[in-house]
Amino acid sequence: MLALAVATASMAVANQGDKAGWAFITDQQKRAVLIYVPAKDGPRSLTIACLRGSEIFEVLVEDVGNARTAVTGVTLTLANGAARFEAKGEIGFFASTKSFDSNAIADAAGLRRIHDTLVPVLEGPGPIVLTLGSLTRELPVAGLADALKRFKPACFGA
Numbered sequence: 001m002l003a004l005a006v007a008t009a010s011m012a013v014a015n016q017g018d019k020a021g022w023a024f025i026t027d028q029q030k031r032a033v034l035i036y037v038p039a040k041d042g043p044r045s046l047t048i049a050c051l052r053g054s055e056i057f058e059v060l061v062e063d064v065g066n067a068r069t070a071v072t073g074v075t076l077t078l079a080n081g082a083a084r085f086e087a088k089g090e091i092g093f094f095a096s097t098k099s100f101d102s103n104a105i106a107d108a109a110g111l112r113r114i115h116d117t118l119v120p121v122l123e124g125p126g127p128i129v130l131t132l133g134s135l136t137r138e139l140p141v142a143g144l145a146d147a148l149k150r151f152k153p154a155c156f157g158a
Contacts, residue, residue, distance in 0.1 A: 018044070024147040024154075029053065032154035034122075034147055036139050043097055045137060046078075046130060048118070050111070050155035057106035057114055057155075059087045063097040064135055076100055077131040080124030080141075085117045091132075100132055115156040122148050 018037045025033040030053040036046040043062035050057055059076060070092040078085045089102030106114060121128060126141030 017041070021143040022147040024150040026150075026154055032151055034151040034155075036144075046139060048151075048155075050106075052155070055105055055107050055110075057104045057111065059089065059100075059102045060094060061100040061130065061132060064091055064100050064132060065098055074100060074133065076102060077129075078118070078121045079129045079131070080121045080126060083117075083120035083124050085114075085121045111156055115152075119152065119156075 018035070018041055020037055020040050020042070023035050023037070025031075025035065030051065032050045032052065034046075034048045035044045037044050045061065045063075047058070047060040047062075049060070061076060070090060072090040074089055074091055076087045076089060087102035087104075089100055091098060091100050093099065094101040104110065104114075122141075122144060124141070126144075127138040128141060130137040130139060
């Protein structure tokens with residue numbers, strides 16, 4: 001399980017060439033990744049990854065603070081209007097910066113439950129409010145529709 005988390009997190013690390021805004025990434029290993037980068041070549045403020053072949057669902061938030069110790073049992077909330085999605089995870093060095101990481105085993109039924117709470121957040125009028133402890137970020141929805149149109153069928157089969 002740890003190897004899968006490390007493999008997914010390494011895909012989530014900010015890459016030279018990342019453009020500002022929302023993007024969809026996929027690869028031959030059936031990973032479907034939705035990312036938001038606030039500035040070109042910057043840290044990925046939100047990464048949502050589905051590994052359909054491994055039944056893994058991951059949420060990663062980079063650059064979440066300067067604390068030197070890992071913190072477990074942390075809840076990330078994404079909200080857009082009345083729609084809310086929550087993921088439990090931990091804060092540690094999962095990317096190039098201090099990051100929040102949540103990994104879940106998600107079979108078909110689990111992905112349906114995730115879909116039913118996450119997609120309304122992503123499809124709402126915006127902005128998407130990301131809350132992690134005292135950290136709050138607003139992610140714009142401008143540009144999300146095109147990436148989401150590709151992410152939903154790749155991740156949820158919908």
